[in-house]
Amino acid sequence: xxxxxxxxxxxxxxxxxxxxxxxxxxxxxxxxxxxxxxxxxxxxxxxxxxxxxxxxxxxxxxxxxxxxxxxxxxxxxxxxxxxxxxxxxxxxxxxxxxxxxxxxxxxxxxxxxxxxxxxxxxxxxxxxxxxxxxxxxxxxxxxxxxxxxxxxxxxxxxxxxxxxxxxxxxxxxxxxxxxxxxxxxxxxxxxxxxxxxxxxxxxxxxxxxxxxxxxxxxxxxxxxxxxxxxxxxxxxxxxxxxxxxxxxxxxxxxxxxxxxxxxxxxxxxxxxxxxxxxxxxxxxxxxxxxxxxxxxxxxxxxxxxxxxxxxxxxxxxxxxxxxxxxxxxxxxxxxxxxxxxxxxxxxxxxxxxxxxxxxxxxxxxxxxxxxxxxxxxxxxxxxxxxxxxxxxxxxxxxxxxxxxxxxxxxxxxxxxxxxxxxxxxxxxxx
Amino acid sequence: xxxxxxxxxxxxxxxxxxxxxxxxxxxxxxxxxxxxxxxxxxxxxxxxxxxxxxxxxxxxxxxxxxxxxxxxxxxxxxxxxxxxxxxxxxxxxxxxxxxxxxxxxxxxxxxxxxxxxxx
Numbered sequence: 001x002x003x004x005x006x007x008x009x010x011x012x013x014x015x016x017x018x019x020x021x022x023x024x025x026x027x028x029x030x031x032x033x034x035x036x037x038x039x040x041x042x043x044x045x046x047x048x049x050x051x052x053x054x055x056x057x058x059x060x061x062x063x064x065x066x067x068x069x070x071x072x073x074x075x076x077x078x079x080x081x082x083x084x085x086x087x088x089x090x091x092x093x094x095x096x097x098x099x100x101x102x103x104x105x106x107x108x109x110x111x112x113x114x115x116x117x118x119x120x121x122x123x124x125x126x127x128x129x130x131x132x133x134x135x136x137x138x139x140x141x142x143x144x145x146x147x148x149x150x151x152x153x154x155x156x157x158x159x160x161x162x163x164x165x166x167x168x169x170x171x172x173x174x175x176x177x178x179x180x181x182x183x184x185x186x187x188x189x190x191x192x193x194x195x196x197x198x199x200x201x202x203x204x205x206x207x208x209x210x211x212x213x214x215x216x217x218x219x220x221x222x223x224x225x226x227x228x229x230x231x232x233x234x235x236x237x238x239x240x241x242x243x244x245x246x247x248x249x250x251x252x253x254x255x256x257x258x259x260x261x262x263x264x265x266x267x268x269x270x271x272x273x274x275x276x277x278x279x280x281x282x283x284x285x286x287x288x289x290x291x292x293x294x295x296x297x298x299x300x301x302x303x304x305x306x307x308x309x310x311x312x313x314x315x316x317x318x319x320x321x322x323x324x325x326x327x328x329x330x331x332x333x334x335x336x337x338x339x340x341x342x343x344x345x346x347x348x349x350x351x352x353x354x355x356x357x358x359x360x361x362x363x364x365x366x367x368x369x370x371x372x373x374x375x376x377x378x379x380x381x382x383x384x385x386x387x388x389x390x391x392x393x394x395x396x397x398x399x400x401x402x403x404x405x406x407x408x409x410x411x412x413x414x415x416x417x418x419x420x421x422x423x424x425x426x427x428x429x430x
Numbered sequence: 431x432x433x434x435x436x437x438x439x440x441x442x443x444x445x446x447x448x449x450x451x452x453x454x455x456x457x458x459x460x461x462x463x464x465x466x467x468x469x470x471x472x473x474x475x476x477x478x479x480x481x482x483x484x485x486x487x488x489x490x491x492x493x494x495x496x497x498x499x500x501x502x503x504x505x506x507x508x509x510x511x512x513x514x515x516x517x518x519x520x521x522x523x524x525x526x527x528x529x530x531x532x533x534x535x536x537x538x539x540x541x542x543x544x545x546x547x548x549x
Contacts, residue, residue: 054484068498068500070498071547182483182510205440
């Protein structure tokens with residue numbers, strides 16, 4: 001006999017906590033005095049990556065005030081503790097199965113298996129490392145992912161270097177450019193392969209411009225020198241096929257190279273359970289209830305698709321937790337053959353949507369569909385079609401790959417008639 | 431002579447482009463902002479820019495060697511360096527909780543430095 005819980009949530013970061021809180025509240029509304037929910041976290045503390053994001057700017061949507069990462073996490077951890085929701089720390093989930101058995105291990109219990117009625121995947125993401133970037137040059141000390149440097153400075157309390165070059169303009173890289181500067185380092189340049197920044201505009205302003213740190217778009221690292229420790233980094237301009245242009249090389253003397261080149265959802269557990277993956281997001285395909293194609297397994301946060309804003313993670317995770325509870329309570333059906341299903345399709349530079357499938361009978365009054373675009377466009381429109389009928393035509397002064405977009409669909413738009421596809425696309429009328 | 435300034439608002443992640451027309455220290459117009467926050471940001475940014483500073487201070491006897499801190503309100507941009515210098519010399523003793531006042535008046539800005547994490 002296995003140990004049992006109604007819901008097991010894998011990951012105690014912002015997504016996992018928000019999912020747990022909303023699942024709990026749903027069980028209570030249904031009259032269950034003591035909901036059986038377990039959050040499993042591999043770190044020593046709850047809160048996930050927010051603990052090292054000590055900068056401010058979190059929570060404007062959720063709490064209507066500007067918080068730092070640990071403060072934002074703290075608010076949600078309080079909600080979890082007020083509800084007495086069970087959690088395990090320093091516990092690593094080793095595998096999950098399609099019939100929802102979770103095998104985990106920790107120092108007290110060793111290896112153990114718990115059976116759940118529903119699972120919420122909230123494992124987050126990890127940074128793309130040097131090995132995945134094919135940067136030539138030596139392999140000396142002094143090359144860190146931006147997130148590792150962030151942890152060293154903000155949690156461990158030491159500086160990874162004094163003279164810094166940053167490759168990639170993701171938000172963590174921009175934030176670390178400012179943080180290292182404030183701590184006395186000299187950040188010489190931020191090089192970005194693409195012709196646009198991967199981070200939020202506000203971070204370019206307050207992290208780079210404020211400190212006169214140059215951002216070189218369409219540039220990449222072509223050489224790293226130094227045997228024991230980084231001695232210099234050479235960057236070069238790239239052409240429109242992203243190939244370095246000979247003769248544009250510039251060598252920067254430095255002791256540190258930070259990499260902020262994208263985040264990858266951490267889906268080894270999902271793959272092990274045979275969950276269908278979207279090759280664009282590297283996260284599971286989900287329906288309107290944030291349920292994957294394996295019934296009873298839900299996903300939310302950065303393991304589903306990488307977000308820019310934790311506020312949206314909390315919102316999405318709340319939705320996943322809610323539906324996981326409804327699934328346990330028998331309040332949503334799962335996969336009957338004649339159920340009405342609408343596919344969400346994309347066109348014209350819309351790269352993906354979450355969710356990718358909508359069952360109108362299961363959706364709430366409103367459903368937020370989030371997506372990203374593939375390039376920077378100015379003065380364009382976001383268009384939404386129900387088969388051939390355009391129902392949303394919204395002007396956007398600028399859209400960019402680094403900034404997630406969303407549209408809201410209403411239940412009344414999708415019910416009461418036959419619709420095969422919802423299509424989200426960009427109208428680029430320039 | 432009026433001067434046109436184009437800003438990117440840092441009030442929230444939308445990052446609206448806000449256009450300000452000013453002559454000397456008088457603002458003639460602000461446009462492009464999509465909320466009150468953007469209006470306020472543009473006004474402050476062209477006359478006397480401010481930033482919230484977040485950093486860490488050393489902590490004795492805590493779980494980690496440092497604990498996160500922030501200025502309770504934004505401080506003048508020109509004071510950031512002094513603020514960081516002051517922060518560098520602060521040591522606190524555990525336990526530290528979110529909201530604990532670490533310094534009453536950081537670098538003579540009249541703003542309090544508070545803990546933004548627990549340790």
